[in-house]
Amino acid sequence: MSEKAPRILVVGDVINDIVVLPSEELRPDTDTTSMIIATPGGSAANTAAWIGWHGMPVDFVGRVGAGDAEHHRRVFADAGVTAHLAESTTRGTGTIVIVAEGERRTMLTDRGANDELDPASVTDELLDRASILHLTGYGLVNAFTAEDLAALIARARARGVRVSLDPGSVGFISDYGPAAFRRTVSGVDLLLPNLAEARLLIGQPDAPAVHAAVVLLDVAPVVMLTDGARGVIIAEDSGVVHEIAVDAVPTVDPTGAGDAFGAGVLVALARGEGLDAAAAHGMRAAAIAVSRAGGRPPAWA
Numbered sequence: 001m002s003e004k005a006p007r008i009l010v011v012g013d014v015i016n017d018i019v020v021l022p023s024e025e026l027r028p029d030t031d032t033t034s035m036i037i038a039t040p041g042g043s044a045a046n047t048a049a050w051i052g053w054h055g056m057p058v059d060f061v062g063r064v065g066a067g068d069a070e071h072h073r074r075v076f077a078d079a080g081v082t083a084h085l086a087e088s089t090t091r092g093t094g095t096i097v098i099v100a101e102g103e104r105r106t107m108l109t110d111r112g113a114n115d116e117l118d119p120a121s122v123t124d125e126l127l128d129r130a131s132i133l134h135l136t137g138y139g140l141v142n143a144f145t146a147e148d149l150a151a152l153i154a155r156a157r158a159r160g161v162r163v164s165l166d167p168g169s170v171g172f173i174s175d176y177g178p179a180a181f182r183r184t185v186s187g188v189d190l191l192l193p194n195l196a197e198a199r200l201l202i203g204q205p206d207a208p209a210v211h212a213a214v215v216l217l218d219v220a221p222v223v224m225l226t227d228g229a230r231g232v233i234i235a236e237d238s239g240v241v242h243e244i245a246v247d248a249v250p251t252v253d254p255t256g257a258g259d260a261f262g263a264g265v266l267v268a269l270a271r272g273e274g275l276d277a278a279a280a281h282g283m284r285a286a287a288i289a290v291s292r293a294g295g296r297p298p299a300w301a
Contacts, residue, residue, distance in 0.1 A: 004160065006270035007057040009130035011122055011152075012044025012139025013114040014062040014072055014085070015094040019253060019293050022101060039294035040075050041096065042114070043136040043168050046256045046295040050263030050285055052080030053297035056270060059084060059130070061121050062139070063113045065092035079297065086121055088113035100253045100293070103228065107171075117143035122152055127159050132270055134262070135188075137168030141176050146184040153187050164190040165220075166262050167197040178203060182219055190269075191220040192262050195227045209233045210241060224279060226261055226286075232279045244279050249287045256295025260285040 021035040040049075048060040060083045064072055069085040072093075076083035094112035098105055117139060127133065133156045140149060156163050165188045167173055173181050182201050185191070198212035199205050207215070213225040213235035221237040234242040264282035273281070285297075292298065 004129070004131045005057075006131050007059070007129055008048075008051050008132045008134060008266055008270055009059045009061070009122075009126050009161075010044050010048040010051065010134045011061045012117070012136040013042040013094060013111070014040070014045040014060075014064055015042035015096050015114070017041030017255070017294060018095070018097045019255060020097065020099045021253065021293060022099065026099070026101075035293070037293050039296060040072065041098075041256070041295045042094065043138045043166065043259050043295075044134070045072075045076075046259035047134060047136070047166070047263045047266075048081045048083075049076065049079040049296045050256075050260045050289075051267055052076075054263065054267040054285075055080065056267045058082070059126055061117075061126065062086075063088055063117045063121070063143075064094075065113050068093045078299070084121065084126070086118065088116050091116060098253075098255055100255060103251050103254050105254060109171075111138075111142065114139060115142040119144055119148040119152060122155075124155070124159075127156055127161055130156075130159075130161050132266055133161050133163045134266055135163065135165045137166065137172050137176075137181070137185075139168075140184075141172045146180075149184055150187070162189040164188060164192060164262070164266060166192040166258065167201065170196050170200050173197060173200050182216075186219045188220045189222065190265075191216055191223045192258070192265065193223070193225055194258055195225060198223075198225050210235070210243065214241065222275065224265060224275070224282075226258060232283065234275050234279060236275070242276055242279075244276065244283070246283050247287070249290060251290045253293045254290050255293075257286045257289045259295055260289035260297065 261282035264285035268278035
């Protein structure tokens with residue numbers, strides 16, 4: 001970590017989530033009794049909110065639809081996040097309908113204004129006060145070019161800021177092209193994939209988790225791979241590999257679990273804790289996330 005005071009800068013997507021929790025098997029062409037919850041979301045935005053929930057200073061940069069910025073600023077502020085939001089004049093705020101069935105999710109996505117996120121929104125002033133810059137694949141696929149991302153990483157490095165990245169979604173990686181995505185994000189300091197994303201990125205659909213994490217060390221010197229209820233794999237370019245088990249917890253909605261995990265990891269690293277402790281911190285946050293609907297943290301007491 002740098003010698004700066006711990007502060008994390010998150011750049012990426014902000015979404016209006018509509019979470020559907022069916023109380024029975026989905027029935028085509030007729031009604032299915034469900035609980036439906038409207039909640040703010042977005043992988044990067046969720047991560048920022050969880051970072052703020054931990055009490056860590058955090059800035060968020062994103063883009064929403066016209067007229068939505070003030071609402072989302074208030075929501076972020078309630079989670080302890082300083083939000084820097086631009087408004088699109090042509091696209092609405094991104095929206096996702098999430099149908100959650102146990103540990104499985106089906107997501108219907110309209111990325112909206114996120115596709116217009118401007119790399120220039122990440123100002124030198126924001127980078128100068130950050131110790132870690134966190135990015136998500138959701139925020140990069142259609143908004144940033146490979147050159148944009150390389151330039152942003154270079155600007156962060158020049159200011160002593162370490163860069164972490166959560167690939168975000170197998171769907172978006174597939175759309176971008178796994179090999180191209182892997183080339184584009186190479187050079188970050190910490191990669192936070194889940195097992196499905198890691199397998200897709202290395203082109204090996206049946207790869208064991210440890211193998212997938214080690215192969216991805218050509219992207220980042222530290223890979224922290226989550227494998228759901230089976231735990232976390234930490235691979236370092238020094239050759240050290242750690243496997244950390246996780247306690248099983250009941251799952252209400254897996255939405256945001258990876259975002260909460262990443263936030264816990266980043267908060268611990270910003271405070272100077274080691275990788276194993278950071279992973280444990282992330283797993284505790286993820287356990288809270290899956291116990292409730294939606295991807296944002298619970299309100300402060």
